[in-house]
């Protein structure tokens with residue numbers, strides 16, 4: 001383990017709940033990467049926990065937005081109050097379908113979410129849209145950052161679009177999104193859409209926080225199966241071949257058949273459910289309604305056979321362990337004894353004078369003392 005990892009970890013996890021930074025303003029209110037601009041002043045919560053809770057339960061959009069900001073803050077005082085708020089609203093959470101949506105940039109995820117979202121609102125649903133984009137601190141919100149991409153939806157008071165929390169490692173971004181989902185549910189949002197880009201580890205993370213996972217693809221690249229990792233297909237509960245309009249209808253149908261064949265050889269992502277491939281156009285809206293029907297059948301089937309509830313329970317347990325691991329790691333690398341011994345042990349390991357296992361034991365012994 002080199003220092004780079006440690007530095008990176010510290011940088012990316014400035015607000016770990018176990019870090020003693022009480023009284024330090026992490027600063028948030030929509031200022032990306034503000035955790036690095038630490039100012040030494042007391043953080044005094046602006047609203048009482050009860051005010052946040054009442055606001056959320058009354059679906060007061062302003063208070064809901066503020067509560068999300070509280071969750072996203074890296075200041076310890078904010079994190080502590082956020083946990084109190086969460087504890088109070090927890091009994092009112094859970095009543096939703098959580099849908100994850102992944103696909104390469106340009107596949108049409110935003111357009112799809114807008115077209116589906118508007119339809120759902122017309123049906124009387126309340127729709128919350130979130131994103132998990134750990135790169136957004138660098139790219140300043142590459143997804144959902146530009147709200148004009150969901151113009152109709154962002155104007156509608158029955159929808160709430162929240163861009164990805166910025167300035168953090170995937171673990172931190174995922175925690176914030178998971179907790180934000182609970183707030184939305186307590187406020188009465190019954191369809192939660194979580195978008196993520198189809199690169200790297202973020203699909204696996206989003207899969208672990210949603211009930212239904214949709215992979216959005218486009219046809220016509222000629223290498224239908226090559227651009228997409230097999231692992232991502234295995235996570236999907238449905239595959240949508242988007243942009244099935246105009247000249248693209250035929251290639252989309254071909255792609256559909258090809259993916260259907262490929263799926264024959266894979267385990268379904270959800271027990272008892274057959275992952276299907278569908279075509280749609282997010283611009284003409286052809287096929288969008290049908291895809292919603294698929295999601296609804298999935299929900300009734302998995303609720304009936306108990307898979308839905310079992311997965312959510314399992315997800316909570318996994319999340320607990322992930323948080324413990326993350327925080328233990330932070331504590332370990334912040335430990336004074338470790339920090340002072342690490343360079344020498346690293347050198348010994350690199351020079352071949354200390355066996356790696358012994359080096360690790362040495363560090364862990366110091367940590368336990």
Ligand code: GDP
Pocket residue numbers: 103104105106107108109110111112149242243244245280281282283284
């Ligand atoms: P994202 O990066 O996956 O969110 O993709 P966007 O939703 O931003 O879409 C990328 C581009 O594809 C935009 O220019 C959209 O207008 C276009 N697009 C999205 N869905 C469709 C579709 O169903 N048909 C066609 N023809 N274009 C689409």
